[in-house]
Amino acid sequence: MTDGIxxxxxxxxxxxxxxGSGSAIGVGIAGTSGxxxxxxxxxxxxxxxILQAIPGTQGIYGLLAGFLVLTRIGIFAGTPAVLxxxxxxxxxxxxxxxxIVGFFSAIYQGKASAGAIGLIARRxxxxxxxxxxPAMVETYAVLSLLSSILLLNGIVL
Amino acid sequence: MAISKISKxxxxxxxxxxxxxxxxxxxxxxxxxxxxxxxxxxxxxxxxEEDIDYNISVKLNNVKFCIDLLSNYDGKKxxxxxxxxxxxxxxxxxxxxKIAQQSDxxxxxxxxxxxxxxxxxxxxxxxxxxxxxxxxxxxxxxxLNFNEIEQRKYxxxxxxxxxxxxxxxxxxxxxxxxKTTIIQTIKEEKNKLYLIVITLKENLPExxxxxxxxxxxxxxxxxxxxxxxxxxxxxxxxQLDMIAKRRSEIERILTKLRLDNQLIYPLYDILYINQxxxxxxxxxxxxxxxxxxxxxxxxxxxxxxxKRLEKNFTAYEIYFTKxxxxxxxxxxxxxxxxxxPFEVITELYSLPDCHEIDPTPILSIFYFIFFGxxxxxxxxxxxxxxxxxxxxxxxxxxxxxIKFFKLLFYCGIAGALGGVLVGSWFGDxxxxxxxxxxxxxxxxxxxLPLFEPTENPLPLLILSLILGIIHIYTGxxxxxxxxxxxxxxxxxxMDQISWLLLLTGLILVLLKGIMPxxxxxxxxxxxxxxxxxxxxxxxxxxxNILLKIGSGILALYGITGYLSDVLxxxxxxxxxxxxxxxxQMFNMLATMVNxxxxxxxxxxxxxxxxxxxxxxxxxxxxxxxxxxxxxxxFFSKFYQAGGVPxxxxxxxxxxxxxxxx
Numbered sequence: 001m002t003d004g005i006x007x008x009x010x011x012x013x014x015x016x017x018x019x020g021s022g023s024a025i026g027v028g029i030a031g032t033s034g035x036x037x038x039x040x041x042x043x044x045x046x047x048x049x050i051l052q053a054i055p056g057t058q059g060i061y062g063l064l065a066g067f068l069v070l071t072r073i074g075i076f077a078g079t080p081a082v083l084x085x086x087x088x089x090x091x092x093x094x095x096x097x098x099x100i101v102g103f104f105s106a107i108y109q110g111k112a113s114a115g116a117i118g119l120i121a122r123r124x125x126x127x128x129x130x131x132x133x134p135a136m137v138e139t140y141a142v143l144s145l146l147s148s149i150l151l152l153n154g155i156v157l
Numbered sequence: 158m159a160i161s162k163i164s165k166x167x168x169x170x171x172x173x174x175x176x177x178x179x180x181x182x183x184x185x186x187x188x189x190x191x192x193x194x195x196x197x198x199x200x201x202x203x204x205x206e207e208d209i210d211y212n213i214s215v216k217l218n219n220v221k222f223c224i225d226l227l228s229n230y231d232g233k234k235x236x237x238x239x240x241x242x243x244x245x246x247x248x249x250x251x252x253x254x255k256i257a258q259q260s261d262x263x264x265x266x267x268x269x270x271x272x273x274x275x276x277x278x279x280x281x282x283x284x285x286x287x288x289x290x291x292x293x294x295x296x297x298x299x300x301l302n303f304n305e306i307e308q309r310k311y312x313x314x315x316x317x318x319x320x321x322x323x324x325x326x327x328x329x330x331x332x333x334x335x336k337t338t339i340i341q342t343i344k345e346e347k348n349k350l351y352l353i354v355i356t357l358k359e360n361l362p363e364x365x366x367x368x369x370x371x372x373x374x375x376x377x378x379x380x381x382x383x384x385x386x387x388x389x390x391x392x393x394x395x396q397l398d399m400i401a402k403r404r405s406e407i408e409r410i411l412t413k414l415r416l417d418n419q420l421i422y423p424l425y426d427i428l429y430i431n432q433x434x435x436x437x438x439x440x441x442x443x444x445x446x447x448x449x450x451x452x453x454x455x456x457x458x459x460x461x462x463x464k465r466l467e468k469n470f471t472a473y474e475i476y477f478t479k480x481x482x483x484x485x486x487x488x489x490x491x492x493x494x495x496x497x498p499f500e501v502i503t504e505l506y507s508l509p510d511c512h513e514i515d516p517t518p519i520l521s522i523f524y525f526i527f528f529g530x531x532x533x534x535x536x537x538x539x540x541x542x543x544x545x546x547x548x549x550x551x552x553x554x555x556x557x558x559i560k561f562f563k564l565l566f567y568c569g570i571a572g573a574l575g576g577v578l579v580g581s582w583f584g585d586x587x588x589x590x591x592x593x594x595x596x597x598x599x600x601x602x603x604x605l606p607l608f609e610p611t612e613n614p615l616p617l618l619i620l621s622l623i624l625g626i627i628h629i630y631t632g633x634x635x636x637x638x639x640x641x642x643x644x645x646x647x648x649x650x651m652d653q654i655s656w657l658l659l660l661t662g663l664i665l666v667l668l669k670g671i672m673p674x675x676x677x678x679x680x681x682x683x684x685x686x687x688x689x690x691x692x693x694x695x696x697x698x699x700x701n702i703l704l705k706i707g708s709g710i711l712a713l714y715g716i717t718g719y720l721s722d723v724l725x726x727x728x729x730x731x732x733x734x735x736x737x738x739x740x741q742m743f744n745m746l747a748t749m750v751n752x753x754x755x756x757x758x759x760x761x762x763x764x765x766x767x768x769x770x771x772x773x774x775x776x777x778x779x780x781x782x783x784x785x786x787x788x789x790x791f792f793s794k795f796y797q798a799g800g801v802p803x804x805x806x807x808x809x810x811x812x813x814x815x816x817x818x
Contacts, residue, residue, distance in 0.1 A: 050777065057778060064735055067742050076745060128505025132788060135781040139725065142782070146618075146731040153614055 004083025008073050011088075011095035012066035015148065019062025019102025019141075026055030026110025033114035037121040047120055047127055051113045054134045058098075058106035061145040065098045068152055081157055094151035101144035109137035159515045161491040162456040163803070164477045169449050171472035175208075175441075178470060179434050184250060185465055186807030187458035189487055190437050193451045202442035202449065209435050217428045219266045220421055224812075226269050227415040230408055245553060246422070249816040250808070253427040260420050268414065272407050283400050289380050290393045295351050296376075296386045299343050303378040303386070313361055315354040315368070316343075316376040324350055327371040334363050351376075422812035430808050437806055453487055453803065486511045488800035496521045498564035506788050508800035514639065516796055520787055523628055527786060528568045529575030530621065531779035533733035534740060536583035537772045538572025545569060553814060565776075572779070579617065579733065580606030583768055584740025589748060610734050618730045625726025626664065628786070629719065632794030633657055639795060651694035659687025660719060688713065722790045728782050736775040743767030 034048035069091055073081045083091075116130035166188065170178050182188060193202075248256075296316065306314040319327060331338050337357050344351040352373075356364050368375070382389040441450050454462060459477060466475060480486045488508045490500045492515070499521035509515050532538055545566035549559055576582065580602045587598045608617040633653050640649030662684030669677050696708030747763035750756050792798070808815055 053774070053777065054781070057774065060739065060774065061735065064738050064742070068738065128784075131781055132505075132785055135785050136789070138782070139728065139785075142728040142731045143724075145735065146727050149731070149734065150614060150618075 002083050002088075003085050004088030005073060005080055007085065007088030008069055008083055008091040011092035012069040014092070014099040015062045015069070015095040015102075016066035017062075018099035019065075019106065020059040022103035022106030023056050023059030023062075026058070026106035026108075026113070027052055029107070029110035030055055030113035030117060033117045037117055040121070044120065044124065047124070047130075048117055051117050051120070051131065051134065054113050054131070054138065055106045055109040057138065058102035058109070058141045061098050061141055062102045065095055065145065065148045065152070068149065069095060072152060072155075072157065083157070087155065087157060090155045091152065094148055094155065096148075097144035097151070098141075098148040101140055105137055105141040105144075109134050109141075112137050159491060160509060160511065160513070160800075161489045161803075163453050163480065163486045163489070163511075164456055164459065165451070165480055165486075166454050166478075167449060167451050167476045169447055169474045170470070172443060172446055172448055174470055174472055175205075175448050178473065179437060181465065181469055183430065183434055183437075183806055183808055185462060186805050187462060188452050188454040188806055189804050190440050190450055190452040190806050192440055193442055193449065202444050205438055205441050205443045205448065209438050210431075211435075213428060213432045213435055216262070217425070217432050220262055220425045220428060222273075223262065223265055223269045223418070223421055224425055226273055227411060227418070227421075230411040230415055245810075245812065245814040247553075247814045247816050248423050253423055253430070253815075256420055256423050257427040257431070260424050262421060262424060265414065265418055265421065269411075272411060276404065276407060279400050279404055283397065286393050286397055286400075289382075290390065290397075293380075293386050293389055293393070295344055297344075297390060299353065299386050301353075302384060303389075304383060306378075311358055313356050313358045315356070315364075316352070316378070317354070317368070317373050318349050318351045318376065319371060319373045321348045321350060323371040323373075327367070327373065330367050330371065331364070334367055338364060426810040426813050429811065433806070433809065452806070455489060455491075455803070457491075485801070487803035489803035490515055490517060492517055498560050498567060499524055501561055501564050502784055502787060505784065506792060506796075507798035508802055510797045510800050513797055513800070514635070514642075516635070516792070519631060519635070520791070523624075523631075523791070524783055524787060525567060525571045526624065527729055527783045528779050529571035529578075530624075530729040531575075531732040531783055532568070532572030532736060532775055533575035533579050534581045534583065534736050534775070535573045535576035536581075536586070536740075536768070537736065537775060538569045538574070538576050540569070540772055541572060541776055542566050542569025555814075568776075568780070572776075575733065578606060579608050579610055579737065581737040581740070584737055584742075584744050586740075586744055589744065610730065611737065614730070614734070617733070618727060621726045621729040622723055624729065625723045625786075625790070628726070628791055629722055629794065630657065630660075632791045636795035651690065651697070655687050655690035655694065656715075656719075657687075658683045659691065659716070662687060663716075725790055726786065728786075732775070732778055732782060735778075736771065739771045739775075740768065743771060 030052040034052050037044060038048060070076060073083065073091070112134040116133050119130045119133075120127050168178070182190075295318075299316075301314065306316070328340065331340065331354075337360060339355040341353050341355070342350050343353055354364070354368070380389075382392055384392070437450075440452075441448050443449070454477075463475070466473060488511050490503065490508070492500060496518050500517050502520060502524055503509070503515070503517045529538075532541070542565075545562040548554065548562045549566065554562065582601065585602075587602055590598050608620070610617045633656060637649040637653035637657075640646065640653070662680045662682075665672060665676055665680035666684065669680075672680075691712055692706060692709035694709065695712035696705035699705045699708055743764065747760045747767065750759045750763065752759065
């Protein structure tokens with residue numbers, strides 16, 4: 001086992017851990033407000049669930065990036081690659097966009113979702129618009145996932 | 158493609174056919190009835206408000222009360238998702254009318270009302286008993302009778318509680334002051350003691366200040382139960398049992414009532430229909446013998462309308478007029494079958510203004526392609542299409558829901574096609590096929606796909622951006638055409654064509670590596686023409702010449718907007734890739750299970766759960782992000798929106814489904 005691989009592991013851990021924590025916070029924020037709405041109208045469960053799920057995607061993106069790293073360095077195949085420290089650092093860097101942006105965007109998306117849940121509580125007919133508002137935040141998570149993937153792809157092992 | 162053509166109508170009819178005419182129009186369900194604004198023509202016509210039957214709304218409320226109460230006792234829990242898929246009973250209109258005439262809901266209402274009152278009363282009673290129980294439980298080790306305590310001649314019993322912190326001081330002080338006082342602890346709590354202080358009545362004046370001084374809270378028994386605390390607790394729990402028994406009895410009766418009175422659901426609906434009919438009367442005007450009503454009708458429905466009226470009535474006259482040029486009419490979309498489901502996306506944003514073009518047909522093409530790229534998996538696409546197909550054909554759905562599932566059906570097909578394009582079948586599940594099928598596998602994974610995003614991401618990313626450019630160009634061109642249509646050719650040239658020139662030039666310059674040199678020269682020319690025309694025209698509303706040029710130059714900043722718009726389409730690639738990789742992840746996890754004999758069961762279970770989960774989030778993501786691209790990047794270029802939906806006066810039902818007549 002080389003030192004480089006430790007850094008690659010750290011990268012995967014940061015991508016999964018940070019983005020996942022962000023999603024957990026975001027889903028929590030949205031869920032609190034959703035549960036509040038449902039005390040008045042339990043029939044909104046379906047819609048609330050969708051809105052609550054939206055900030056959850058960052059965690060999945062993080063997992064995806066981490067998974068890509070682990071595949072890339074051959075952990076699943078059972079033959080870990082021999083990485084130099086430089087290569088390890090490159091992999092670590094590639095993981096940062098989705099880790100950092102995933103963390104923050106999920107939290108703010110959770111807040112936007114909570115707002116959108118408030119919107120459907122009062123005007124259920126505007127559900128479509130309510131779903132689009134948190135999706136605006138998601139853009140940046142998608143872009144960061146994209147950069148992480150492209151960065152990873154560019155690393156020569 | 159378009160917004161349906163709409164006409165205004167006026168109907169004049171004899172007063173005697175008012176009710177039957179309204180019912181007929183409601184059953185026909187193709188016209189919106191509106192206020193009559195023409196004060197001059199109808200100035201001495203009266204409103205017919207005095208004819209409105211307000212009893213219906215009372216009845217409606219009562220039936221609603223019964224439904225709400227009884228629906229709590231159907232033995233099953235209903236979630237939001239269930240109610241979406243629950244199928245409704247079908248009734249014909251004549252059946253409904255019969256139900257309205259025959260069913261006697263008054264009795265049921267009185268029963269429901271009295272049971273509801275009783276339930277509330279029981280609840281109140283129960284709460285009181287529970288509070289008492291909690292209070293008296295504290296004293297349950299007291300062997301004395303609460304009532305007797307007050308009646309002794311020489312001795313005074315004082316019940317109360319004190320914090321443990323003060324207890325020792327209290328004890329010391331009491332001992333000091335009065336030797337005849339006895340203190341007993343009845344119950345000990347975490348930091349509180351429940352005490353009984355026994356003393357001679359004559360010592361009371363000395364004792365009371367001491368008790369108060371040590372924060373002793375005197376307990377006053379305030380209930381009417383007799384006996385020792387233990388006896389009282391027994392009485393209370395007996396009463397609680399009785400309440401519970403009575404409640405379950407009532408619940409049983411209500412459940413039975415619900416089963417016996419299934420007709421209240423159609424009854425509610427027919428009452429609601431009648432209520433709507435009464436509501437429409439607000440719009441009517443009448444003279445001595447004639448009523449008039451006004452509204453909108455789609456042109457395609459006019460022949461049907463005429464025919465039905467001719468068949469059923471004689472004492473009426475109907476006139477149709479075209480709306481005036483600047484008149485705001487309600488909007489209803491009317492597209493051919495293939496495009497129709499995509500109206501859902503347009504309607505989610507907002508209907509087009511009545512003078513605008515309906516964007517749905519063009520949107521549908523892009524929505525289809527983009528969804529395909531976002532989902533891009535044959536397995537998921539096919540599953541989505543199959544599920545939607547099942548929902549459309551097997552579930553009794555409302556019209557709106559059917560439209561939505563049709564949209565999902567198309568989206569599923571798009572996803573499957575996208576999957577073929579990138580060679581994703583439930584991720585990489587084909588890799589796990591037995592070796593005998595390797596020919597098929599090679600064909601599907603290596604020959605058929607045009608892209609291999611996991612190996613070489615750039616081509617698909619570039620395709621996404623190119624699609625984005627086409628999408629944005631389409632938006633700009635649509636705005637230009639709209640300007641031309643409204644006779645604003647010059648504005649179109651200045652606002653849209655100048656940008657198109659600049660953008661095209663920039664794209665060509667970026668591509669200079671693969672383009673012949675002559676094209677580069679051409680590109681720079683159109684860039685300059687574009688820039689100049691933007692600088693010269695974009696400040697044209699300003700008065701000052703310097704401001705004109707200044708705002709023109711500032712307008713060039715809009716180029717960053719177009720750049721970010723195009724980059725936004727990279728999500729097509731990223732989401733597509735994410736679907737495939739997450740699927741791969743589940744495949745790998747599932748095949749890692751290594752338990753002898755029953756391992757394959759876990760593998761199947763993991764695959765099912767994993768892929769269902771991925772299907773749900775991928776479809777949700779694709780749906781939302783695709784819609785966002787339409788709304789934010791595409792509609793912002795040309796779409797005004799803000800149309801008022803056409804709401805025909807029709808038979809609306811909530812609990813049942815009406816048979817098509």
